[in-house]
Amino acid sequence: MAQRGIREYDAKRLLARILPEYLNEFSYKGEVALVGPETDLEVLASTHPWLKTARLVVKPDQLFGKRGKHGLVLLDADWDRTKKYLKENMGAEVAVGSITGKLSHFLIEPFIPHDEEFYVAISTDRDGDNIFFSMQGGVYVEENWDKVVRIHVNVLDGIDNLDIKSELPESLKDKRIAIERFIRALWRFYAETGFAYLEINPFTFRNGSIVPLDMVAKLDDAEEYWQRKRWAGLAFPEPFGRSLSKEELFIKELDSKTGASLKLTILNPMGRVWTMVAGGGASVIYADTICDLGFAKEMANYGEYSGDPNTEETYYYTMTILDLMTRHKDSRGKVLLIGGAIANFTDVAKTFKGVVTALEEYQQRLQEAGVRIYVRRGGPNYEQGLKLMRNLGKKLGVPIEVYGPDTHMTRIVPLALEGAQL
């Protein structure tokens, strides 16, 4: 559960569908079309007839910004030119900052000629939300940050009694009232639709009405239960440059079906250091320790399991990791760290039962890959859980070292990586 980015396509459709509930005069129709790797362009054109008649804008829609600067925006094009552009760029590899990824999704919308560019954004902080507004929108907003107006909306008081108008520059003239009304409505939309961040940069006026040109949005995915109607049909794509592997998807799906938490990110499938750590806090500390000892490049995965997962869930989680780590051979061998803090209520014996079953199934492959296993854990029924592991070590033919709460939590990391002595 966290703040997660959504596509500009979904952000604009949400805005077009829901903002009129707060702002009668908002007439933006949300004419947007999303092209993915599988999209049939002719079918798309028949469901979105304006594609063949209007002048168009095409841009990647994959949660990264500065698309104009990277030369990835096609402006004022007709349908044929658009199709050609999509054909050339779909699947193309591009570098955005330090991240390289493949282009897979594009947003198409009507091209809006304009001279004015305004900036509005809303973010959250502990006490409320911050509304940012500037007349110098578009690519110039950052260099003109001193001209940005900031309005703080207290989380308890809301926006009703705030004087927005006098905060706005007088030079807006006749647009001042329209923008004030827009900002008030936008904040309500933001607060009541589960947003965690929203930026429209720029927006402009067309025939007296506000039109968003570029949008960035993040939602608080914990709101899903309350927002299921408003969010219907909306997707949370992976960040740019990250496509989930089959195994990561499998764990993600497992996670979505349980009250427990199961997370897996593969960092380096060829890495020799694999972790299976219980707990969101402890898992970070294990990763820190591995990096501290200079093994960052060998760290194969980051993940955690917590919230008292059942035996079946830990079995699948372990199996996934064992399968990944025994695929590639390395003459120097590999280590698996089964770590964790002293649990509050997670039943260690029960979770380890699933781990043990998976280890038994992978006995041969673990031997072939030269895996050494280090275990450290405490909490309810830990004695039984650790005994399970020790007994397993005897019959598995794979070296397993087992430690309890008497041993410092991360002590197994140097033991595993440097062969240090207790």
Next chain:
Amino acid sequence: MSKTMSKTARKDYVLFDMDTKAFVYGYQTNAIQRMLDFDYICNRPEPSISAIINPNRAGIHKVFWGKKEIILPMYKTISMAAKAYPEADVMVNFASHRSAFETTMEALEVKSIRIVAVIAEGVPERQSRIMSATAKKMGKIVLGPATVGGMTAGAFRIGNTAGTIENIIASKLYRPGSVGFVSKSGGMLNEAFNIISRNSDGIFEGVAIGGDRYPGSTMLDHILRYEANPAIKMIACLGELGGEDEYRIIRALLEKKVTKPLVAWVTGTCSPVLPASVQFGHAGAKADTEKETAQAKNDAFREAGAFVPTSFDGYGDTVRQVYEMLVSKGSIVPFEEPDVPKIPADFSKALASGDIRKPTTFICTISDDSGDEVLYAGKRLSSVLEEKMGIGGVIGLLWFKKHLPGYAAQFIELVLQIVADHGPAVSAAHNSIVASCAGKDLISSLCSGLLTIGPRFGGAIDDAAREFKRAKETDMTPEQFVNDMKKRGVNIPGIGHKIKSTKNPDKRVQLLIAYARANFPRTDLLNYALQVEELTTAKKGNLILNVDGCIGILFIDLMSSCGAFSKEEINEVVKLGYLNGLFALGRSIGLIGHILDQKRLGSRLYRHPTDDIAYMMPSAEDIECKR
């Protein structure tokens, strides 16, 4: 215990003391017991839980207080509980993420509730911020969401904080130490208690604010309380990358608002070498700016004068170093350890770990529901169905503990079908109908009918089997048997019918005999019985082998010839009255039919007509006492 404050003097900086009373929202029986076990080993005079709030059920809940069982009241609403127990100022809120917000807001509105701990994960950020701001405005405290909570050593624990009783004893949390601890992570709380207890005189209080981006209270809120509390001599905190919370603490250090020695470590130093998109286990753990990285925060802590180890590995060493410094300065005086009361082990846990054993009260040898699938005489229900064993096969397993051959199972089914009903006039059906008409329910009416089964009605199967078997085994000729019974003045069980006779044979008997002749390896006792019948019907036409007799006798033949039963087992079947069970089971089908029939018809109360009763009173003289 002297370090905890008493009720009358509870200061603002005190979250919990030995007199703290709490409500637990949600029927979390394990957490409730853990809280009471903690209270008990802390030598608290009274349990810390005033009442449970369970929106589904009011009433009571039984818990252990040491070895003794006590009762906790349970209310449906927060307001009812608060009205009954105004001294409770804490609510431990186990409501799910869907209702955590409304229940917490409701609790904050109650004047007597000062602290709400929200355990649920996945509470939306806006809801968290509203809870937090509301609490602040009212001078109250929200812990969490997404946390196990916190505890004050020797005084009070929230729910599952600090885990098992063994862990509490190992980390000496049953008595106060000198260290105030705060972290984001609830999962690391226990680990920190462990580290701190090994490197100092232990925890005074420990709180996990929760891993979300906007927890109800911040680490600084708690550190300022620790600063104000004279019982706390040093402070330890464990931060995380992401957010600005740590900078609030650093500012307080620089402004000298925090002057006690502070051991700090911020986790997530690995993040620069990981892809930017990795989301750590906690929702708030993501550095959006350089300033929010773990390195930047650790450096800033160090510069502000906090004691910062070089890695998490050194956290315990740094705690020890600060603790020893305080001891040498005399600010901490080591104290004598108090005795710890023992908590009896839970029966189920001790049994599971093999520490105790207990004789069982019952033995069951026919079925087992303790595994993942129910077993009938050791056979999985699914294979019973796969093998199409049928009702006869199941009776074989559950009554006889035998996997009977197919023809034997079918014979049982044949018997059940034959005895299923015999019209409304017979005793059992009549009784059932009368009971049903009197408005009694199905089961009562069925029992009323079944209770007529006995020596005169339907119960002759066992007797017939027994008598014929005895006669044949003692080598009596049919004549000797008939004469013997006559001499004893006993009617031969299984012989004779009220209306059926040689001229009007019982079709059911014919069916049974035909099946047995076609399928059984041998029918010795039947052959014997038919010779007996020849003699009895010669005397009177209705002294035929009746259906009860036929079933009983054929069952003996079946058991003797199918090879599955020893002689002793056959004797046991006859002795224990298995065979009347066949009649009771089969006839229940018909009885239920009659009962339902009457109910469908809406029959009225049955009253027997008086003209069908001969009223014959004794005379006054007859009832006179003669002596």
